[in-house]
Amino acid sequence: MEFSWSEQDQAFRGQVRAFLDEHWGTSNEDGEGGGDRNRGRAFEKKLAEHGWLTMAWPQEYGGRNATHIEQMIFAEESALRGAPTGGQGARMVGPTLIIHGTEEQKQEHLPKIAAGEVMWCQGFSEPGSGSDLASLQTRATRDGDEYVINGQKIWTSGAQHADWIHVLTRTDPDAPKHRGISYFMLDMKTPGISIRPIEQMHGARGFNETFFEDVRVPAKNRFGEENRGWYVSTTTLDFERSGVHRAAAVERGYKPFLEYAKQADSAGAGSRVVDSNVNRLSLADTATEVEIGRLYGYRVAWMQSKGLVPNYEASMSKAFNSELSQRNARRNINMVGLHGALRPESSHAVLGGQTCQSYMSTVSATIAAGTSEIQRNIIATRGLGLPRG
Ligand SMILES: Cc1cc2nc3c(=O)[nH]c(=O)nc-3n(C[C@H](O)[C@H](O)[C@H](O)COP(=O)(O)OP(=O)(O)OC[C@H]3O[C@@H](n4cnc5c(N)ncnc54)[C@H](O)[C@@H]3O)c2cc1C
Structure with a gap:
């Protein structure tokens, strides 16, 4: 070691x-x-x-x-x-x-x-297919050297800025659901693609609904074999769930808060943070958990460096660090008290309103890239060898 x-x-x-x-x-x-x-x-x-x-x-x-x-x-x-x-x-x-x-x-x-x-965006989720992604209904029908795509995607992050999209479609509706899916790459300027923004609760417009109406895509843009797209997309998802960036993002959010608590004078709002034993222990908890989260990320990178393919290890890292981001945001907003709920535009906001912003924005962390329940299912089946629930 x-x-x-x-x-x-x-x-x-x-x-x-x-x-x-x-x-x-x-x-x-x-x-x-x-x-x-x-x-x-x-x-x-x-x-x-x-x-x-x-x-x-x-x-x-x-x-x-x-x-x-x-x-x-x-x-x-x-x-x-x-x-x-x-x-x-x-x-x-x-x-x-x-x-x-x-x-x-x-x-x-x-x-x-x-x-x-x-810039790329991802067209996987549909209004009726998120966790059970393989049930997706967007249809691609072969027509000579092209496929014609019809259907709807949702939660397409960054589609408003993207040049290309990678999309999962159903090419064989009669096959078992995982075996009738094909994966395509499309230029976002292709006629028939349109998007509608979705506003999030913290005010950002990070994602969209994406509609496909008789969209023609050359067969050479198919990613992997026809009807085998599911197995290619699981590689994409493993890359999406890997990475040390989630733990580092928590550290970025918590460090200024720690400094704020340390620098508090007896009259300042920060003094309430250091004066409370509960808060001191909360900061200690976050510091400990950031170290653990970082090691999950390091483990994935180490496996890749040895030519191994991280799978349930990426799910462990994703589940732990996304849940940590929420715990950290909750601790921070509780420590600051009422000031912590103020938005950045308020002159009374603490630390530029970051406590409030991260409290709201991290709600989605345990949903994006597969929910925590789905990560735990992967850990249970592929990691622990338990039967499917
Ligand atoms: C910030 C953000 C960005 C995103 N960006 C994209 C993107 O760019 N492209 C894209 O395609 N998608 C994107 N998504 C969508 C994301 O992948 C889905 O939201 C996610 O897979 C969950 O699907 P769902 O929302 O349909 O919830 P559902 O699948 O309907 O789940 C609802 C609840 O049921 C639970 N559940 C479902 N099935 C099981 C099960 N088998 N066992 C236990 N519990 C279960 C879930 O954990 C969840 O709590 C994004 C989501 C977020 C929040």
Whole structure:
């Protein structure tokens, strides 16, 4: 067992920090969500120029053969600053393409993702299919060299900014549900695709309904074999659930709060935080849990560095860290008291209103990328070998 970083990894972490200092600073926004998109995309371009957007990819596709550990250090440091890391293209679509894509698809898409030129969104969930994703109904019908897609997706994060979408469709309605699904990549400008924004309770418009009306997609844009798309998409989902960024995002949210508690003078609101033993212990709990959450993320990266494919390990990391983000937000808002519920626009808000924002925005953390119940089902069946419930 080795619990220390190599000199090379430490030096790399220093380079990432220096780069973030120079080009990004710190943001309270989650790098993948809302915030200033233009600033985010400009920063991603800089990452691309530096070869960091897709650093662990093979050189021939725009990567620089970096180690998984370096990639993880980069993701961790970026999440600690709320900096973007390339979104779905760099984190999910590209890595899945490297495993399952045709050579033509790799040549077409990977260099553009690596250059930070395209933004992707994910069309998986439907109004009637979320956790039971394989029950999806959006239909793709073969017509010569094309498929024609009709149906509706929902909760499509970032569709309003995206250039391309990766979509699951049903191609064989008579087959058992997992075996009649095909996976496609579509240009968002294809005629027949339209979106309608959904407003979230904390005011952001992060996701959308996406409609497909007689949308024609070339058969060469099919990701994996016809009716075998489900098995490709599970790779995408494993990449989505992996990552140390969730634990780092909790740390980013809790550190300023800790400083606030430490700096409180006897008259300030922060004094109530340090004066209360319950609050001191709450901060200790978060500090402990952030360490645990980070180790879950490190474990996934370590497995990848050994050529292993994380599966239920990614679910453990996702479930623990998303639930931790909610516990942390609850603790913070309780510690601050009534001031904590004020929105950023209030002049009485504490820490820029972050307690209120994160309390509301983390509600969705245990739903996005598969709910906690679904992660536990995966851990129970694939991890512990228990029968399906
Ligand atoms: C912030 C956010 C971003 C998202 N972005 C995207 C996106 O970009 N693209 C996309 O396609 N989707 C996206 N989603 C959708 C997300 O994948 C679904 O919301 C999620 O899979 C749950 O599906 P559902 O909402 O239909 O809930 P349901 O599946 O209806 O679940 C309702 C409740 O029942 C429980 N449940 C269901 N089945 C079981 C079971 N077998 N065992 C135990 N409990 C069960 C669930 O855990 C949940 O508590 C996003 C969601 C959020 C919150």
